[in-house]
Amino acid sequence: MSRSHVYLLTPLTVEQIVTILERALSDERGYGGNIRMSKEAVEHLATIAGGDARIALNCLELAVLTIGKNISLTQAQKIFEKRSQRYDKSGEDHYNTISAFIKSMRGSDADAALVWLFKMLESGEDPRFLFRRMTIFASEDIGNADPRALATVVSAWQAFEFVGLPEGEYFLAHACIYLSQAPKSNAVKRAMDNVRHFVQTARSLEVPLHLRNAPVKGMQEQGYGEGYLYPHDEEEGVVPGHYFPAGAQPQDFYLPSDHGEEKGVAERVRKAKAIIRTVEGR
The missing domain is CATH 1.20.272.10 (Zinc Finger, Delta Prime; domain 3)
Incomplete structure (x- = not known):
């Protein structure tokens, strides 16, 4: 692979395709001058080919088979109305x-x-x-x-x-x-990248006892759910709390921009964190 070469193939210009078509009309390996095609018709085929000489030559062949030895612009336009798009759905x-x-x-x-x-x-x-x-x-x-x-x-x-x-x-x-x-922000993408790195590198992702569900009495005795504060009991709807994995310090993964409505989101996030992270001095 180290000896491989990469070649960038760019579309031909209309002028270059005109030259190719004129050569096909005059050269003995092509039509040898036996086909009369107006200059405007040649330019029309070159234009609709979309930079692809193969398409242009195929159009020329179809025009000769369909129209005959004398091809005008009007006749060419009737057959080829739309420009060919150089587009491969898997390329x-x-x-x-x-x-x-x-x-x-x-x-x-x-x-x-x-x-x-x-x-x-x-x-x-x-x-x-x-x-x-x-x-x-x-x-x-x-x-x-x-x-x-x-x-x-x-x-x-x-x-x-x-x-x-x-x-x-x-x-x-x-x-x-x-x-x-719409206003633009990639804050969601950046948050995903940041938290993915955190999850992949964290020493532990153990759920703290106060965030665990305690459906049975035995779990309650083990401390499940103990110390959890219910946000809806407070007027602001936010309470101090540690919601990260046990032993992990809170981090800022989602950093809202000041674009569009996210500017208001940023203010709400700031106010919520000011309350949430008062627990244990966080």
């Missing part, structure tokens, strides 16, 4: 395009996100795959900055299941635009 362009879609929404550019969304739809991408990615995005990149984002995507997905395509594209676009314009 590199699939991953590149979904990456551009996610990053456009993360960057709050709804217009660009719509371009990538409809490129995928026009190329035959499964709409449910797109809804799955937007559902993840709603928590990973927005979270509590706009708690309605997740509900909006799920509702749009449900509406899509009721209606189907093509009208179901309204719900995809609706969700895409909402996520793009």
Whole structure:
């Protein structure tokens, strides 16, 4: 593998594909000058090929078989109305395009996100795959900055299941635009990463006695549930308490941003911790 080389294949320009088509029309290994095709028709095939010479040559062959030896722009347009998308649902362009879609929404550019969304739809991408990615995005990149984002995507997905395509594209676009314009926060993702590290490296994750359930008398005698304070008994709904594993010091995993509604969340978290962590000087 150390001797392997990686080559990046980029789409050809329209001018490059025009040159290839003209060579196929004139060269003896192609049509040898026996096909008359207008310059505009050649440019049309080069444009709809989407940067792929193979597609352009296949279109040329189909045009000759369908139309004959004299091909005009009007005739070519009747056969090839839509631009070919260079998109393989299991290949590199699939991953590149979904990456551009996610990053456009993360960057709050709804217009660009719509371009990538409809490129995928026009190329035959499964709409449910797109809804799955937007559902993840709603928590990973927005979270509590706009708690309605997740509900909006799920509702749009449900509406899509009721209606189907093509009208179901309204719900995809609706969700895409909402996520793009929503305030952003990755605080949920960062909290997950932080707590996962804690759980994986903690010496013990033993549940403290006061947090344990005591359904039978024998457990109560062992101290299960002893010292637990019921938050609803207090006016604030929050009481001092140690909720972390036995022997572990409280840590701050969830650090709310000041974006959107999470700014209010941050204030509530701060007030709650000020009460909770008064126990034993924590």
